[in-house]
Amino acid sequence: MLKCRNVRGLIAASLYGEVDEREREALEAHLSACARCRAEHEALGRLKAALAGGAPELDRDLVPVLRARLAEETGGRRQETGGRRQETGGRRQETGGRMEWLGWRVQLAGALCLALVALLVYQIAVSTDAGRPSDTAAAPTEAASALQPALQQAAQLSAGRDFAGAYAALKEAVEAHPDDGLAGQAQARLADVAFAELHWYREAYEDYRTLAGRYPGVYANSPECIERMDLLAEAREKDYDPLYRLDAARGSREEAFGKFEGVIALYPGTYTAALAAEEMARCVVREGAVAEGAEARLVAMGQAKERCTHPIAITQLQLEIAHLHRDLEHNGTARDLYQEVADSDTMVLANLARESLAKLPRNSAP
Amino acid sequence: MVGRSVLEEKDWAALDDQDLALALKRGGLGARAAFEELVRRHQGRVYAVAYRLTGNREDALDVTQEALLKAYRKIDAWRPTGQFVPWLLRVTTNLGIDHLRKRKRRPRERLDEAHLPETERAAVEPTSLDTGRQVRALEIAARIRTALVVLSEKQRAVFVLRHYEGLPLADVATEMGCTVGSVKVHLFRALKKLQKELADLYEN
Numbered sequence: 001m002l003k004c005r006n007v008r009g010l011i012a013a014s015l016y017g018e019v020d021e022r023e024r025e026a027l028e029a030h031l032s033a034c035a036r037c038r039a040e041h042e043a044l045g046r047l048k049a050a051l052a053g054g055a056p057e058l059d060r061d062l063v064p065v066l067r068a069r070l071a072e073e074t075g076g077r078r079q080e081t082g083g084r085r086q087e088t089g090g091r092r093q094e095t096g097g098r099m100e101w102l103g104w105r106v107q108l109a110g111a112l113c114l115a116l117v118a119l120l121v122y123q124i125a126v127s128t129d130a131g132r133p134s135d136t137a138a139a140p141t142e143a144a145s146a147l148q149p150a151l152q153q154a155a156q157l158s159a160g161r162d163f164a165g166a167y168a169a170l171k172e173a174v175e176a177h178p179d180d181g182l183a184g185q186a187q188a189r190l191a192d193v194a195f196a197e198l199h200w201y202r203e204a205y206e207d208y209r210t211l212a213g214r215y216p217g218v219y220a221n222s223p224e225c226i227e228r229m230d231l232l233a234e235a236r237e238k239d240y241d242p243l244y245r246l247d248a249a250r251g252s253r254e255e256a257f258g259k260f261e262g263v264i265a266l267y268p269g270t271y272t273a274a275l276a277a278e279e280m281a282r283c284v285v286r287e288g289a290v291a292e293g294a295e296a297r298l299v300a301m302g303q304a305k306e307r308c309t310h311p312i313a314i315t316q317l318q319l320e321i322a323h324l325h326r327d328l329e330h331n332g333t334a335r336d337l338y339q340e341v342a343d344s345d346t347m348v349l350a351n352l353a354r355e356s357l358a359k360l361p362r363n364s365a366p
Numbered sequence: 367m368v369g370r371s372v373l374e375e376k377d378w379a380a381l382d383d384q385d386l387a388l389a390l391k392r393g394g395l396g397a398r399a400a401f402e403e404l405v406r407r408h409q410g411r412v413y414a415v416a417y418r419l420t421g422n423r424e425d426a427l428d429v430t431q432e433a434l435l436k437a438y439r440k441i442d443a444w445r446p447t448g449q450f451v452p453w454l455l456r457v458t459t460n461l462g463i464d465h466l467r468k469r470k471r472r473p474r475e476r477l478d479e480a481h482l483p484e485t486e487r488a489a490v491e492p493t494s495l496d497t498g499r500q501v502r503a504l505e506i507a508a509r510i511r512t513a514l515v516v517l518s519e520k521q522r523a524v525f526v527l528r529h530y531e532g533l534p535l536a537d538v539a540t541e542m543g544c545t546v547g548s549v550k551v552h553l554f555r556a557l558k559k560l561q562k563e564l565a566d567l568y569e570n
Contacts, residue, residue: 009550012557016528018535018550047561051510051529055417058410058430063402066434070398223398327392329446359442 002030004037011041015048068220147173147182154189163197166190184215188225195228199247201240205232231271242272250279257283257304261313268312269348277320280304298324315344319353331360378403387450391441401438408451409434411531412458418530419462421511429465433458452533452541459526466515506567513563521556524549 002010010027013019019027031038150173157166170190174183191207194200208229212219219225235243242263249259260276260283267273281300284307301324305317322337338360341353378386378399389400409430416429437444437454444453514522523542527533533541539549 008554009547012554013535013550015557016535016553044557044561047557047564048529050506050564050567051560055414055426056423058413061406062409062431062434063405066405066431066438067402069431069435070438223402227398323392327388327446 001033002026004030004034007031007034007037011037011044014041015045064221067223068217071220071226145180145182146177147180147186149173151182151186151189154186154193158193158197163193167193167198167200167203178214184211184218187211187215188218188222191225191228195232199243201232201235201243204228205236205240208232234271238267242267242270246272246276246279249276257307258309261308261310264313264316265310268316268346269352273316274320277301277304277317280308280317295328298328312346312349315341315346315349318344319349319356322353322356326356326360335360383407383450384446387441387444388446390438391444391446393441404437404450404454405434408454411451412454415455415458415526415530416462418507418526419459419511419514420465421507425465429458429462433461436461448540448543449537452527452531452537455527455531455533456523456541459523460519463515463519463522466511506564509564509567510560513560516563517556517559518552520544521552521559524552525556525560528553 007027007030010019010023014024014027031041150169154166154169157163157169167190170186170193174180174186174190177183180186187207188211191204191211194207195204208219208225211225212229231243232240235241245259245263245266249256249263252259257280260280263276264273281297281304284300284303298321301317301321305314305321308314308317318337319341322334322341325331325334325337335357338353338357342350342357344350344353378396381389381400381403383404386400386404390397390404412433413426413430416433417423417426420426420429433454436457440457444450514525517525520542524538527538527541528535535546535549535553539546542549
């Protein structure tokens with residue numbers, strides 16, 4: 001029979017119904033023979049019953065609050081690191097590594113490809129006020145808003161694919177009624193149209209800046225806006241050339257792969273380069289060469305790398321693959337790959353790889 | 367479809383917690399959206415743990431927010447070999463206990479009725495018809511919170527995750543990186559300590 005000290009864990013587990021048949025029999029045999037443990041079992045049972053108790057339900061959604069807090073943090077971090085940017089010249093070193101920055105990046109691939117879906121949402125938002133929250137607590141109702149006709153007109157123009165017309169209508173209306181309850185939403189939409197439909201990146205950058213400055217509540221509540229702003233701010237340093245090249249690569253069906261490679265070779269270590277690498281893996285996926293899942297993503301990125309010819313693109317994809325291995329906890333493989341990138345000639349990528357190496361757990365399984 | 371979470375149109379709501387947590391950990395495109403979906407799913411549960419530890423809505427909301435933000439910032443510390451939710455709840459438990467400790471170090475706030483949180487004040491000034499039962503429940507809840515501080519970190523984590531969160535002991539063991547056998551022993555010791563601390567409350 002089990003000794004008393006060996007029964008304690010079973011007593012606790014049995015109170016929560018977590019003993020199997022064999023354990024239950026052993027416990028019962030012990031309890032029937034040991035008055036002290038039996039009393040213990042009963043007393044703890046009473047305790048457990050007394051400890052029962054519910055908690056009230058959460059009466060709000062914390063997503064907007066957390067979003068705003070995270071937006072505040074990155075705003076602060078960007079200011080803090082402004083000085084370092086000039087010293088290092090490297091885009092991602094500023095804030096201490098890829099993970100941190102990528103977390104904030106726009107879901108550009110999806111955003112651009114889903115322009116039509118966005119348009120639909122846009123129209124629904126206009127008709128139901130289900131879009132971004134207004135900046136003012138007591139926002140006027142739609143009927144009372146001076147911007148409502150402009151929003152409707154813009155929706156109609158967008159539906160007819162006259163995005164330039166929609167942009168102009170929204171711009172004019174917001175400038176005429178900057179304090180209207182719907183002005184923040186209209187500003188966000190015109191920036192979105194400039195970015196995703198018209199690909200007027202210069203205008204989009206200014207429009208998102210206006211949004212952040214004049215309607216901070218709307219801005220902070222939209223991760224897309226924040227991420228697009230980050231992407232635009234980076235591309236702006238090169239006069240938006242990275243984004244135009246990315247667009248051109250997306251538009252060229254036959255030579256897309258090579259063009260994405262070219263974007264990476266020109267701008268290694270940037271958001272745009274990481275987006276281009278994702279697009280290259282996407283090319284492989286489209287050809288139906290791989291299946292679903294994290295491991296398969298690794299395969300796709302690997303195949304994309306095999307097809308690369310430019311040494312910088314190869315190194316960038318090597319880095320992406322190392323990240324994937326790290327995420328799958330293949331730390332030994334990740335370490336080897338990072339080391340290769342760290343030894344490469346592309347300074348910005350080598351630095352990123354060293355940062356990742358430093359963060360990799362030491363006692364890791366291969 | 368490869369890398370659905372990154373490369374393609376994403377239906378975050380269709381992914382399971384583990385996939386979302388991986389997308390967050392990967393830090394790639396959409397990490398933020400994955401995080402938000404995880405928040406939507408689990409904020410209520412995190413709040414419940416925080417509430418049981420802090421005993422009032424205001425502090426529980428603070429702890430909930432801090433726990434979720436910590437999960438976002440420290441996702442590198444989560445190991446995909448374990449489940450995400452137990453890890454998140456453990457982060458919450460630790461923050462809740464820190465919060466209790468800080469409160470304990472400020473005894474005046476606890477003694478001064480004017481500063482008592484809503485629920486504890488209610489225990490002093492019952493107003494509803496169901497007062498007897500309510501007051502007793504509040505009293506027990508407050509006593510449990512005090513008693514939880516006495517437990518070791520492991521005992522507390524095991525107790526909160528199993529007793530309040532209903533996580534199977536096997537999951538608790540995975541989360542804590544120990545055997546189910548030792549989790550059972552931690553649970554037993556936690557119950558014994560609580561029994562000692564709270565004997566006067568429930569034995570009468």
